[in-house]
Amino acid sequence: MEIQHLDLLRELADRGSVTAVAFAVHRSPSAVSQQLRTLQRQLGVELVRRSGRGVQLTDAGLVLARASVAVSTAVAEAEAALEAHRGGRVGVVRLALFPSAAELLLPGLLVRMREHAGIELEISDRDVSEDEFAQLTADVDVVIGHRSDGVVPVEHPGLTVVPLLREPLEVALPLDHPLAGRERVTVADVIGEPWVGVPEGYPIDRVLVSMALQSGVVPRVVHRTVHLPVIEAMVAAGLGVALVPRHTSAGRAPGRFRLATLDSVQAGRHVEALMRPERAARPVVQTVVAEIAAEARATEAASEEARRAS
Numbered sequence: 001m002e003i004q005h006l007d008l009l010r011e012l013a014d015r016g017s018v019t020a021v022a023f024a025v026h027r028s029p030s031a032v033s034q035q036l037r038t039l040q041r042q043l044g045v046e047l048v049r050r051s052g053r054g055v056q057l058t059d060a061g062l063v064l065a066r067a068s069v070a071v072s073t074a075v076a077e078a079e080a081a082l083e084a085h086r087g088g089r090v091g092v093v094r095l096a097l098f099p100s101a102a103e104l105l106l107p108g109l110l111v112r113m114r115e116h117a118g119i120e121l122e123i124s125d126r127d128v129s130e131d132e133f134a135q136l137t138a139d140v141d142v143v144i145g146h147r148s149d150g151v152v153p154v155e156h157p158g159l160t161v162v163p164l165l166r167e168p169l170e171v172a173l174p175l176d177h178p179l180a181g182r183e184r185v186t187v188a189d190v191i192g193e194p195w196v197g198v199p200e201g202y203p204i205d206r207v208l209v210s211m212a213l214q215s216g217v218v219p220r221v222v223h224r225t226v227h228l229p230v231i232e233a234m235v236a237a238g239l240g241v242a243l244v245p246r247h248t249s250a251g252r253a254p255g256r257f258r259l260a261t262l263d264s265v266q267a268g269r270h271v272e273a274l275m276r277p278e279r280a281a282r283p284v285v286q287t288v289v290a291e292i293a294a295e296a297r298a299t300e301a302a303s304e305e306a307r308r309a310s
Contacts, residue, residue: 003075005039006068008032009047009057010158013065014138017054024138069158069277076278083283090118091284094140096126100228100248101144101271104167108295109288116291119284127226129201134159134274141285143274144292148203149266160280162273162289164296168246169207169267170259172231174238180258187211187265194240196231197221203269204243211265232257245269247303271296 011021018036022029040047047061057065083089097106102125113121126136126143133145137159144164171190173180179189191211197219198204212219222240225231231242232249236256246259253259273289280286 001039001042001064003068003071005035006064006071008035009039009061009065010068010072011138012036012048012055013057013062014135014158066158072276072278073281076281080281080283089116089283089287091282092120092122093142093282093284093288094122094124095142095144095288096124096136096140097144098127098146099125099226100245101146103228104245104248104299105144105164105292105295108299109292112291112295113288116287119287121288129199130203130206131201137274137276137279141275141279141282142289142292144271145274146203146269146271148206149268149270158276160275160277162275162293164271164273164293165247165300166268166270167248167300169204169243169262169269170246170249171262172235172242172244172249172253173258173260174235174241175256175258176238177241177258179260182260184263185260186263187215190241190262191215191217191219193220194222195219196234196240196242197224198226198231199224202226204245207243207265207267211262214265243267246307247299250303250306 008021008025011024012018015021015024018029018032022032025032036048045060046058047064048055049058102123106123110121113119124140128136130145130147133143136143136145146167149166171185173185179185195208197208208219208221223234228244228248229252231244232252234240235242235244243262244259250259273292275285275289280289
């Protein structure tokens with residue numbers, strides 16, 4: 001078996017179609033199909049079968065797709081060992097972050113990366129629903145994703161997951177709101193307010209759903225957007241209240257809106273780095289993730305210190 005043929009099975013398992021695989025590996029769909037047929041002939045086992053207009057992996061194909069993860073990781077670890085022996089950490093690392101994570105972590109990360117002149121970062125903003133971050137690892141080396149409190153971490157046997165920080169969510173209130181002078185509010189205090197929210201399925205929205213289940217009141221969401229500054233601006237304009245991440249929003253709150261801690265609800269989001277194991281084995285990727293983790297710790301500590309001082 002050739003490693004690149006096994007990789008095609010894994011890509012097909014992850015991406016779902018020959019066309020998507022072909023686009024990802026920069027080959028034509030016919031070339032991908034031909035290589036899959038070659039692998040089937042070599043093994044004498046059906047690996048792919050027709051399903052409607054597309055194809056799907058057979059049980060044997062799925063077994064080999066899962067096995068290909070270990071094979072690719074072993075090769076990457078061997079290459080990493082050789083690279084470490086040569087003493088070099090040089091290369092390109094593709095990094096995807098959701099926008100508020102970029103706002104929180106990216107400036108400090110880029111400052112830290114000045115100490116690693118041989119590593120080039122290719123950075124993209126990718127904001128998707130909570131369940132879709134894992135899929136992005138097929139196209140980049142490191143994905144910074146988030147999940148809401150109370151959601152059991154999904155097991156990703158084909159991924160490496162590095163926890164970075166937990167960011168509490170707080171209720172953002174207009175300055176002239178009757179509750180704006182309070183440090184803490186309850187679900188009952190705010191659930192009946194007009195809400196400025198994020199799209200359904202996003203981590204922050206799942207906290208709002210939990211509040212609805214606890215109170216028995218369906219919140220009235222007047223606007224949804226993925227852009228945190230827009231949410232803050234709408235709150236500042238008196239158009240509603242919102243759940244916002246503490247570390248990210250606190251710096252923009254003074255003079256614009258108030259933040260209040262939500263009682264009796266586990267309101268927060270966990271920020272994590274997700275990678276395919278073979279990419280996580282690369283020394284350059286390890287360096288980038290270590291610097292992201294260091295920046296996350298520093299950001300969390302600075303935010304808590306500022307909160308105590310206020």
